[in-house]
Amino acid sequence: MTPQAQRPGWRRLAAAFPRRMIVPSVLLAALIIIPFAAPLITDANPIRISVRERLSPPSWAHPLGQDEFGRDRLARVLYGGQISLTVAFVATSIACIVGTLFGLIGAYFRGPFQFVTTRMADIVLCFPPILLALLVVTLFGPGAVTLVAVLSVLYFPSFARIAFSEALRVSSLDFVEASRALGTPSRRILLRTILPNIAGPVSVQYSLTAAAAITIESGLSFLGLGVVPPAPSWGQMIRGARQFMEQDPLGILIPCIALTLTIYAINFFCDRLRDTLDPKGGAGDGKDTVSRPIASAVAGHTPVADAPETVAEIRDLRLDLALPGAPVTLIEDVSLRLRANECTALVGESGSGKSLSSLALMGLLPGGIRQSSGQLRLRRKSGEMVDLATLTARELEQVRGHDVAMIFQEPMTSLNPVHKVGTQMVEAIQAHRPMSAEAARKLAITLLERVGINEAARRFDGYPHEMSGGMRQRVMIAMALSCEPRLLIADEPTTALDVTIQAEIIELLRDLRRDYADGLSLLFISHNLGIVADIADRVAVMYSGQVVEEGPTDLVLRAPLHPYTRALLESMPSSHEALHSARGDRLQAISGTPPLPNARPSGCAFRDRCPIAIEACATIRPHLEPRPGERAVRCIRAPEGQEVAA
Numbered sequence: 001m002t003p004q005a006q007r008p009g010w011r012r013l014a015a016a017f018p019r020r021m022i023v024p025s026v027l028l029a030a031l032i033i034i035p036f037a038a039p040l041i042t043d044a045n046p047i048r049i050s051v052r053e054r055l056s057p058p059s060w061a062h063p064l065g066q067d068e069f070g071r072d073r074l075a076r077v078l079y080g081g082q083i084s085l086t087v088a089f090v091a092t093s094i095a096c097i098v099g100t101l102f103g104l105i106g107a108y109f110r111g112p113f114q115f116v117t118t119r120m121a122d123i124v125l126c127f128p129p130i131l132l133a134l135l136v137v138t139l140f141g142p143g144a145v146t147l148v149a150v151l152s153v154l155y156f157p158s159f160a161r162i163a164f165s166e167a168l169r170v171s172s173l174d175f176v177e178a179s180r181a182l183g184t185p186s187r188r189i190l191l192r193t194i195l196p197n198i199a200g201p202v203s204v205q206y207s208l209t210a211a212a213a214i215t216i217e218s219g220l221s222f223l224g225l226g227v228v229p230p231a232p233s234w235g236q237m238i239r240g241a242r243q244f245m246e247q248d249p250l251g252i253l254i255p256c257i258a259l260t261l262t263i264y265a266i267n268f269f270c271d272r273l274r275d276t277l278d279p280k281g282g283a284g285d286g287k288d289t290v291s292r293p294i295a296s297a298v299a300g301h302t303p304v305a306d307a308p309e310t311v312a313e314i315r316d317l318r319l320d321l322a323l324p325g326a327p328v329t330l331i332e333d334v335s336l337r338l339r340a341n342e343c344t345a346l347v348g349e350s351g352s353g354k355s356l357s358s359l360a361l362m363g364l365l366p367g368g369i370r371q372s373s374g375q376l377r378l379r380r381k382s383g384e385m386v387d388l389a390t391l392t393a394r395e396l397e398q399v400r401g402h403d404v405a406m407i408f409q410e411p412m413t414s415l416n417p418v419h420k421v422g423t424q425m426v427e428a429i430q431a432h433r434p435m436s437a438e439a440a441r442k443l444a445i446t447l448l449e450r451v452g453i454n455e456a457a458r459r460f461d462g463y464p465h466e467m468s469g470g471m472r473q474r475v476m477i478a479m480a481l482s483c484e485p486r487l488l489i490a491d492e493p494t495t496a497l498d499v500t501i502q503a504e505i506i507e508l509l510r511d512l513r514r515d516y517a518d519g520l521s522l523l524f525i526s527h528n529l530g531i532v533a534d535i536a537d538r539v540a541v542m543y544s545g546q547v548v549e550e551g552p553t554d555l556v557l558r559a560p561l562h563p564y565t566r567a568l569l570e571s572m573p574s575s576h577e578a579l580h581s582a583r584g585d586r587l588q589a590i591s592g593t594p595p596l597p598n599a600r601p602s603g604c605a606f607r608d609r610c611p612i613a614i615e616a617c618a619t620i621r622p623h624l625e626p627r628p629g630e631r632a633v634r635c636i637r638a639p640e641g642q643e644v645a646a
C-alpha cells in the first residue's frame with residue numbers, strides 16, 4: 001500500500017487540496033460567511049429607523065455609523081450582503097448548470113440538439129440585458145425571486161455558448177475518440193471526459209457572471225426594481241447614500257467596498273480554480289495538439305461466409321458524404337477480411353480511405369458520412385458474428401473496448417490531460433468488467449508493468465503530461481488490451497514517435513500478440529512499408545477509396561501485382577531487405593496526385609497515373625479478382641504487372 005493510501009481520508013483530502021487555492025478559498029469563504037454570520041456580529045436591527053440619529057458618524061454602538069434613516073449601517077451591509085450574494089450565486093449557479101448542459105449536449109449529439117442550443121441562446125442574446133431585466137421586473141414585480149429568475153435567463157446563453165464551443169473542440173480530440181472506441185457510454189464521456197476539460201473556461205465565465213449578477217442586482221435595486229425596501233441590499237444602500245455622498249461619503253463607500261471585495265474574491269478564486277483544474281498548471285510542454293481522427297480498415301479478399309478464423313469483415317462497403325445535391329462517394333466496394341491471430345496491414349496514400357474504413361468497423365463514422373451499402377461484421381468474444389448495423393448504440397458501446405479496441409497515432413493527445421493515468425485505466429476497465437476499484441487498480445498496474453512501464457505503481461498516480469510519448473503509447477496499449485479484445489486496431493501508432501521508440505512499440509505489439517492467451521488480431525495502419533514488412537502477415541493496399549491489392553505481405557511486397565503497389569514501393573525509402581529487392585536502388589515519385597472523391601475518372605481510378613494503362617482502362621471498372629497464393633488484385637493489366645515485378 002502506498003503511504004498516501006495509508007493516510008486517513010481527511011488528511012488525504014487536505015494533502016490533495018492545492019496550496020494555491022488556500023488564499024482565494026479563505027478570502028471567498030470569509031466574504032460569504034461573514035454576511036451570514038450577521039446575528040453573531042451585531043444585534044442591531046437592519047430595518048429599525050431612528051430619525052434623530054440619521055447620518056450619525058461611527059460610534060461603539062454603531063461601528064459604521066447610521067444611514068439617512070438612522071438605521072445601523074453595519075447591520076445593513078451584512079444583511080444586505082446575504083440578499084445580494086444569495087441572488088447572485090443562486091442565479092449564476094442555475095444559469096451555469098442549465099447553460100453548460102445545453103452546450104455539452106448540443107456539441108456532443110449535434111443535429112437538432114445543436115440547433116436548439118444555439119437558437120435559444122441567440123434569441124435571449126438578441127435582447128439587451130438590462131431591458132430584458134426591466135421588462136420582466138415590470139411584469140412580475142420586484143423581489144428577490146424575480147431577480148433570480150431574470151438573472152438566470154439572462155446569463156444561461158453565455159454559459160451555453162462557451163460550453164458548446166469548448167465541448168465541440170474537446171470532442172474532436174483523440175482521447176474522446178479513444179473513450180468512444182473503448183465503449184464508454186455517452187453519459188460518462190460527457191460528464192467524466194468532456195466536462196472536466198471545459199471546466200476551466202466555464203469557471204472563468206462563472207466568476208464573470210457572478211460578479212456581473214451582483215452588479216446587476218445592485219443596479220436594479222438602485223433603480224428601485226430589485227429587492228423591495230425596507231429589506232436591505234447593497235444596491236439599495238448605494239441608492240440611499242447617493243443623495244448625501246458629499247456630507248457623508250462613508251455611506252456610499254461601505255456598500256461599494258463590499259461589492260468590490262466580493263467581486264475581486266470571486267474572480268481570484270475562479271482564476272486559481274481554472275489553473276488548478278488544468279493539471280499542467282500553465283507549465284505544460286505546450287505540445288498537445290488537436291490531431292485528426294481515427295484511421296484504418298481490414299484485410300482479406302473474397303468474403304468468406306462466417307469462416308471460423310474470421311474476426312472481422314467488411315463486405316462491399318460504400319460510404320457516402322451527404323452533401324446538398326448529390327452525395328459524394330468516399331469509399332466504394334471495399335471488401336476485406338481480418339483473420340484470427342493475424343496482423344493485417346493497411347497501406348496507401350493519404351486520403352485513400354484507411355481511416356474511414358476502420359472508423360466504420362468501430363461504428364464511429366463522422367457526422368455527415370453514411371454507410372449506403374455493404375456489411376460490417378465483427379466476431380464477439382462469445383464467438384457470435386454480429387452485423388454492426390443491427391446493434392443499438394448501447395450494444396455498440398459494449399462491443400468497443402470489449403471485443404475490438406483501438407490505439408491512435410497521437411499518444412500525446414490520446415489520454416485525457418485532466419485525469420490521472422490510473423483513473424483513466426480504472427475507468428476503461430470498469431466500463432466492461434465488473435470489478436472493484438481496488439481489483440481494477442491492481443489489474444491496471446499489472447498491465448502497465450506488462451507493457452514495459454517502469455515504476456508502474458508510481459506512474460499509475462501520475463498525469464499524462466508527466467510521461468514521454470512512448471510511455472503514453474504504452475499506456476494506450478495497456479488500456480486497449482485491458483478487456484482482452486480479440487481485435488486491436490492500431491492507427492499509425494508509431495508515426496508520432498522517434499525511430500528507437502517506434503521499434504520498441506512494434507516489438508511490444510509483437511510480444512503482446514505472441515503472449516495473448518486467446519489470440520489477438522491486429523489491424524495495423526501505417527505509411528511505413530518497412531514496419532509493415534516486419535510486423536504484418538497480410539497487407540491490403542488502398543487507393544482512392546478502394547482496396548487495389550491484398551495478399552500475404554511477403555508476396556505483395558516482393559512481387560506486387562498492381563502498378564500502384566509497385567509505384568508505392570518504388571517511392572518509399574526503406575532499408576528493409578524485401579522492399580529493397582522489390583524496387584532496386586532508385587526512389588521514384590509517383591507522378592500526379594490521387595483524384596478527389598468527387599472527380600474520380602471513369603474506369604480505373606489509377607489510370608491517369610499508371611505507367612501501363614491502356615485504352616480499356618478508361619472504360620472498364622476493375623473488380624478485386626482473386627489470384628493464386630491467396631492474393632487479390634484490382635487491375636485488368638495485372639498479369640503484365642506481375643511480369644514486370646518478376
Ligand SMILES: Nc1ncnc2c1ncn2[C@@H]1O[C@H](COP(=O)(O)OP(=O)(O)OP(=O)(O)O)[C@@H](O)[C@H]1O
Pocket residue numbers: 295296321330348349350351352353354355356357366367368369597
Ligand atoms: N469527416 C469527413 N468529412 C468529409 N470527408 C471526409 C471526412 N473524413 C474523411 N473524408 C474524406 O474521405 C476520404 C478518405 O479519407 P480517410 O481519412 O479515410 O483517408 P486515409 O487513407 O485514412 O488518410 P490518412 O492516411 O491521411 O489518414 C478522403 O477523401 C477524405 O477527404
